Amino acid sequence: MSKTTRATQTLTKAGISFTTVTYEYDPNAERIGLQAAEAIGAEPHLVLKTLMAEVDGKAVCVVVPSDREVSMKKLATAFGGKSAHMMKPADAERATGYHVGGISPFGQKKQVPTAIEVQSMGHELVYMNGGQRGLQVRLSPGDAQAVLKALAVSLVTE
Numbered sequence: 001m002s003k004t005t006r007a008t009q010t011l012t013k014a015g016i017s018f019t020t021v022t023y024e025y026d027p028n029a030e031r032i033g034l035q036a037a038e039a040i041g042a043e044p045h046l047v048l049k050t051l052m053a054e055v056d057g058k059a060v061c062v063v064v065p066s067d068r069e070v071s072m073k074k075l076a077t078a079f080g081g082k083s084a085h086m087m088k089p090a091d092a093e094r095a096t097g098y099h100v101g102g103i104s105p106f107g108q109k110k111q112v113p114t115a116i117e118v119q120s121m122g123h124e125l126v127y128m129n130g131g132q133r134g135l136q137v138r139l140s141p142g143d144a145q146a147v148l149k150a151l152a153v154s155l156v157t158e
Contacts, residue, residue: 003022005132007106023036024039042127046125046126047136048126049066050104053084055083058081059112060075063116063148065117065119065156070086070155070157075155078115098131104128114149114150117152124140126144128144
């Protein structure tokens with residue numbers, strides 16, 4: 001497995017300090033983020049999943065802890081919209097240039113507005129997908145927010 005992806009190249013070019021962690025990706029896992037957390041031995045709230053959604057028909061990227069669910073109402077509000085829904089997997093792959101299970105918020109084909117769950121910002125280090133299945137990057141959530149120019153807002157269901 002290559003540890004060089006568009007995601008890691010984006011982080012390197014931005015001067016962001018990160019480490020990579022590889023693991024055995026399980027394509028049959030019910031919840032990919034939770035499987036990644038278990039495989040790397042990290043707490044699920046520290047492994048952030050990258051989700052692609054649409055708010056009023058416009059693509060957005062959402063980064064939340066792997067053990068939480070996104071509130072569509074909060075998501076729409078975060079981007080000043082009226083309604084939100086998750087993108088279909090094929091649409092997410094087309095929009096990002098990554099395969100489902102390997103979608104990273106970094107180095108997408110076209111950078112879209114991004115939001116990170118505000119609770120994640122309180123941790124020293126978090127894990128995010130590194131741009132391919134079985135690859136995570138470990139970095140500061142503040143660095144991730146800066147390079148993504150992301151909002152830090154409450155996005156999860158209570």
